[in-house]
Amino acid sequence: MSPFQIIFLIVAGLTLASAGMVVTARRMMHAALWLVLTLLGVAVLFATLEASFFTAVQVVVYIGAIAILIIFAVMLTRLNLQEDEPGVNRFAWLAGLVSLLIFAGLVAVLSLWTGFNTVRPTFAGEDIIALGKAMVSANGYAIPFEVASVLLIGALIGAIYVAGEPRKPASKPESK
Amino acid sequence: MPGFWQDPIGFIANLLHSLLIGWGLPAAVVDVILSVLGAGALAMGAMLFVIFLIWYERKLLGRIQDRLGPNRVGPFGIFQSFADMFKIFTKETITPQGADVIPYNLAPILAVAAVLLVWAVIPFGVNIMGANLSVGVLFVLAAGGFGELAIMLAGWGSNNKYALMGGFRAVAMLVSYEVPMVLALLVPVLLANSLNLNDIVRAQTVPFLFTAPVAAIVFFITQVAESGRAPFDVVEAESEIVAGFNVEYSGLKFGMFYVAEFLHAFTVSMLFATLFLSGWRGPGAEQIPLLGVLYLMIKTFLVYFIIILFRGSLPRFRIDQMLNLNWKVLTPLALVAFFMTALFDKSLAQLGVVGNDLGAQVIRTLVLLVVNGIILWLGERWLSQATRPVRRDVRLTKPAVVDRYPGAK
Amino acid sequence: MLNNWLYIGIFFIIALALPGVAIFLAGVLGPKKSNAEKRATYECGIETVGETQIQFHAQYYIFALIFLIFDVEAVFLFPWAAAYGQMSFYAVLEGLIFILVLMGGLAYVWKKGVLEWK
Numbered sequence: 001m002s003p004f005q006i007i008f009l010i011v012a013g014l015t016l017a018s019a020g021m022v023v024t025a026r027r028m029m030h031a032a033l034w035l036v037l038t039l040l041g042v043a044v045l046f047a048t049l050e051a052s053f054f055t056a057v058q059v060v061v062y063i064g065a066i067a068i069l070i071i072f073a074v075m076l077t078r079l080n081l082q083e084d085e086p087g088v089n090r091f092a093w094l095a096g097l098v099s100l101l102i103f104a105g106l107v108a109v110l111s112l113w114t115g116f117n118t119v120r121p122t123f124a125g126e127d128i129i130a131l132g133k134a135m136v137s138a139n140g141y142a143i144p145f146e147v148a149s150v151l152l153i154g155a156l157i158g159a160i161y162v163a164g165e166p167r168k169p170a171s172k173p174e175s176k
Numbered sequence: 177m178p179g180f181w182q183d184p185i186g187f188i189a190n191l192l193h194s195l196l197i198g199w200g201l202p203a204a205v206v207d208v209i210l211s212v213l214g215a216g217a218l219a220m221g222a223m224l225f226v227i228f229l230i231w232y233e234r235k236l237l238g239r240i241q242d243r244l245g246p247n248r249v250g251p252f253g254i255f256q257s258f259a260d261m262f263k264i265f266t267k268e269t270i271t272p273q274g275a276d277v278i279p280y281n282l283a284p285i286l287a288v289a290a291v292l293l294v295w296a297v298i299p300f301g302v303n304i305m306g307a308n309l310s311v312g313v314l315f316v317l318a319a320g321g322f323g324e325l326a327i328m329l330a331g332w333g334s335n336n337k338y339a340l341m342g343g344f345r346a347v348a349m350l351v352s353y354e355v356p357m358v359l360a361l362l363v364p365v366l367l368a369n370s371l372n373l374n375d376i377v378r379a380q381t382v383p384f385l386f387t388a389p390v391a392a393i394v395f396f397i398t399q400v401a402e403s404g405r406a407p408f409d410v411v412e413a414e415s416e417i418v419a420g421f422n423v424e425y426s427g428l429k430f431g432m433f434y435v436a437e438f439l440h441a442f443t444v445s446m447l448f449a450t451l452f453l454s455g456w457r458g459p460g461a462e463q464i465p466l467l468g469v470l471y472l473m474i475k476t477f478l479v480y481f482i483i484i485l486f487r488g489s490l491p492r493f494r495i496d497q498m499l500n501l502n503w504k505v506l507t508p509l510a511l512v513a514f515f516m517t518a519l520f521d522k523s524l525a526q527l528g529v530v531g532n533d534l535g536a537q538v539i540r541t542l543v544l545l546v547v548n549g550i551i552l553w554l555g556e557r558w559l560s561q562a563t564r565p566v567r568r569d570v571r572l573t574k575p576a577v578v579d580r581y582p583g584a585k
Numbered sequence: 586m587l588n589n590w591l592y593i594g595i596f597f598i599i600a601l602a603l604p605g606v607a608i609f610l611a612g613v614l615g616p617k618k619s620n621a622e623k624r625a626t627y628e629c630g631i632e633t634v635g636e637t638q639i640q641f642h643a644q645y646y647i648f649a650l651i652f653l654i655f656d657v658e659a660v661f662l663f664p665w666a667a668a669y670g671q672m673s674f675y676a677v678l679e680g681l682i683f684i685l686v687l688m689g690g691l692a693y694v695w696k697k698g699v700l701e702w703k
Contacts, residue, residue: 053664
């Protein structure tokens with residue numbers, strides 16, 4: 001057992017345990033905080049894979065923006081902070097069965113995949129530059145790059161449409 | 177083995193390495209121990225430095241306000257911070273009832289850790305840095321995200337309506353100000369072609385303050401706002417919303433938020449010096465790295481001085497003024513600056529002005545300076561036109577023809 | 586590269602431990618005369634009324650949302666900016682189109698009046 005494997009097992013175990021706590025926590029706010037820990041675990045896994053860019057991006061986007069958005073959403077919909085619900089509902093056994101089936105399916109598919117043997121190409125620390133060049137090269141990912149910007153605009157417009165208040169609102173929430 | 181003056185960290189590391197290997201420890205463990213020692217020294221150094229910073233700020237603020245500042249405890253009051261530290265260590269820590277234990281206690285620790293993390297990637301000298309991350313700039317952003325999380329935890333963990341609302345306002349403001357900050361951060365990355373902070377310093381034969389002044393100004397303003405300093409301190413000012421998200425903290429936990437704020441202001445100055453004032457560069461810094469540390473500290477203190485001047489002289493913004501400033505001024509400004517810089521720099525490269533020699537750099541700097549000047553001028557024109565008070569139209573009725581001298585011919 | 590992240594990890598743990606130990610020390614050194622009055626929730630010096638419910642402005646959520654969009658945009662732009670020196674003019678133009686589309690998004694949000702506080 002190399003130290004690498006030990007670190008991986010510890011981090012993966014923590015991530016999975018946090019994910020379990022997200023689903024079974026009694027208070028929504030606790031679930032959101034466990035989610036932050038899960039995302040942090042994934043970031044550490046990226047770091048062990050020497051994917052520095054994705055480690056940083058995971059923390060910046062997921063923890064710095066999405067987790068905060070989720071916490072805001074929890075606060076927006078849960079007016080009573082002390083709400084305490086049981087973590088498991090009646091159909092937990094069905095959900096567990098489906099999850100197990102999906103997990104078995106994934107294991108079966110991945111065990112036949114040959115991709116695990118490919119060697120990771122090295123870019124000598126300039127992987128970000130390689131990524132940047134690939135994103136704009138004509139036979140690279142130029143089209144997806146531009147489509148991504150349109151997708152982001154679509155998301156922005158959709159979110160504003162759903163969440164924004166109309167200009168002349170019929171009823172405004174009471175301020176403070 | 178490199179000499180001490182050429183490579184201080186390498187010299188000490190080699191020394192300790194051979195010492196520990198001589199004691200019979202395996203190489204991997206020795207590496208880990210060296211990392212721990214290095215990280216510990218840096219973190220301790222930063223924390224102890226805060227004591228000096230607090231004294232410096234109080235003295236300077238006092239002078240701005242025409243008073244002396246602390247001057248009783250020790251010569252010029254330099255031991256004042258120690259006295260305050262001892263006092264705050266022995267205060268009773270009161271945990272409010274119903275407070276959620278883990279978030280409530282984790283928040284001050286995370287707030288300090290988030291700021292300390294940035295110190296790990298800043299290049300203090302040619303080869304004096306914590307970790308030479310290839311994604312240093314993104315890492316700085318990540319550390320900011322942890323800081324926001326800490327405020328969230330503090331606001332929620334206190335089980336107090338006002339703390340929660342203060343926390344939300346604070347995070348909403350911080351999150352808004354990250355947008356122009358990220359866009360302004362893109363400009364040094366563009367000019368230096370790397371996310372590595374040491375590379376950015378090395379690319380500054382001409383400091384980026386002159387090549388990208390708009391980005392520097394936007395970055396400076398957003399960073400002052402991010403650290404919650406005046407004039408952006410509506411979320412933690414004493415006269416507002418009763419000290420905001422840290423209202424239920426007492427004793428050293430509150431002290432930790434205080435320390436985090438001061439350290440954040442200094443770290444922000446160090447970042448600005450690294451990204452826009454050419455960091456550790458200066459005469460002789462390449463040969464003797466410790467000189468680089470000196471230059472960086474001088475530049476950082478210059479920026480920190482300006483931040484303290486802001487605090488002492490500017491009135492506080494209202495939150496709607498702050499958010500307007502952010503979304504309607506800083507974000508478009510940063511976007512346009514980034515756009516124009518990218519366009520003109522590549523046009524220059526197409527025309528053949530390329531290379532790291534001084535001549536090409538000067539031409540590039542001048543062109544970009546002109547472009548930035550145009551952006552600033554246009555921005556100023558647009559702003560003054562947008563904020564011009566709307567005149568009431570007083571010509572509601574036609575003026576009556578008045579015969580002033582009735583009866584006269 | 587792994588060494589760097591290991592250093593960061595160790596630094597993070599030390600950065601968490603330093604204030605943690607300090608707070609623990611303060612807890613040990615300080616007096617512990619806790620009573621119900623001290624532990625009560627602070628509400629400008631009067632008794633608390635009602636449960637801890639809050640009024641939450643939807644505006645907070647919208648700002649976080651807009652920040653998320655611009656954050657993801659910046660994540661796309663960072664590699665582009667890093668590779669800037671080695672790109673052709675055409676590639677730079679592609680990135681500029683990306684930025685233009687997002688400037689359009691900002692303009693839309695502005696015109697919609699969503700950026701007004703309260």
